[in-house]
Amino acid sequence: MVNTKIDLGRGLVLRNPVMTASGTFGYGEEYTDFVDLSQLGGIIVKGTTLHPREGNPYPRMAETASGMLNCVGLQNKGVQYFIDTIYPRIKNFDTNVLLNLSGSTLEDYVKGAEMIDALDKIPAVELNVSCPNVKQGGMAFGVTCAGISQVVSEVRKVYHKHLMVKLSPNVTNIAEIALAAEASGADSVSLINTLMGMAIDAEKRKPKLSVITGGLSGACVKPVALRMVWQVAKAVKIPVVGLGGISNATDAVEFMLAGASAIEIGTANFIDPAVSMKVAEGMKEYCERHGFERVADLTGALEV
């Protein structure tokens, strides 16, 4: 019997290493016809900002080879709406419910984190300092060591539970950014958010996305994500949560071997809404087949 439990620290204990990535799984409710949420380590709900945001105009999506670009732009109804309306509906899900928190000013992050801190059934926040689709967006904080140190240390002062920081791949040295997050009080880092990209309709000579650029996700980003997880895991001591193009259990195992302690499934949820459950099962099966007693033992088990 394989032990699938993952302890990410500061009270965030997962039943298994599989979580669903923010922005790809709604509030979990959208998927309950397909997924038994109690079979997942956690779900990370849609990126939420202190104030409501309408997001970017349509079109917000362009399909690419083995992936997609999006420029949704953090459409959400704000932290207070989440607390009043959504939280009561999802707080008793039999899995960890994490909230992805984004902002455009330091004050927004701090105020939002303070409000979420008061919610008993939210064991962790994933701090989004890496959304590429918002003009004065989180990514401004996430692409420099000074920016990330500032936002993480200020949020740390008011947020007392597990603080996960989601990193942008759109940087020159992601390990340095991760180290800055760690030094500022992050309990874990998750990576990667989407890669900035662009798509053009040649026939119309127009961009395919309303705001021209967007974030690339899906199977095509996996090699980049895997490399970055490996680099970051070597650099930091806090747990690393790996994501980026994971579509099956083998992909997930690769991220663990590269140094991730847990993983998130994102865009693959769009193609197979039940994929998260299958990945959790498949990782267990891998461990049985390879004689690992604990899934946690896969972390960093890459033989080089």
Add this chain to the structure above:
Amino acid sequence: MAKQIADFKLIAKEDYGRSVLLRLRSEQPLPDIAPGQFVQVRVDGSPTTYLRRPISIHDVDFQQNEISLLVQQVGEGTRHLAQTETGTYLNMMLPLGNGFTIPEKREKVLLVGGGIGIAPLYYFAKVLVEKGIRPTLLLGGKSESDLIRLADYQQFGDTFVTTEDGSIGEKGFVTQHSIWQKQGFGKIYVCGPKPMMKAVAKLAAEMGVWCEVSLENLMACGLGACLCCVEDTIDGHVCVCKEGPVFNTRRLKW
């Protein structure tokens, strides 16, 4: 109503040039399906097609666990679907979105379809007839070849036709058909290209007639999770896949 994900066997294909009718059978009983709802079909074996393709439900046969899709080849994904060999399986998520509002029995109903937008109106007209409502149909296309299964549509009610080249029916757009001068309607339902739907919606608004349209914005998840397929409404950006694809035109910022 629970959604399901299932493999459907392609049991028959009918070729209509640019479009193809796919008849698909499931091994398990179908869920309830309202006219206007859609499926998300996985496109296997096409390297450039990553996401599922949303396709409206053209017809349903609950006895046989069968669904029919009318697929127009507009890009690589739909071309691949159209080329699916009989006997192979397509993986589908269904039923998605909300269907058309079922009218009162005494109401005079007009269904307006343009191009491949006629597809969901087949099942809708069939359900209306089952409920004792005989709809009037107004179908438009560029030319006669766009009016797929015209004779089959005609069984459901008085059917009027326009084509841009005049190859069949009155020449012009659906909004130019003489029926608008001759008859009044209590409810108008529209599915077709966006400019055509906007034109019909405008006409309906001018006449003060209730109107629903079925949108087909680009989408990824089909479940209301990714927020890619939004339409601008009086309630802000809402997902076409979850709150639509059918909308009352009063709700849209058109």
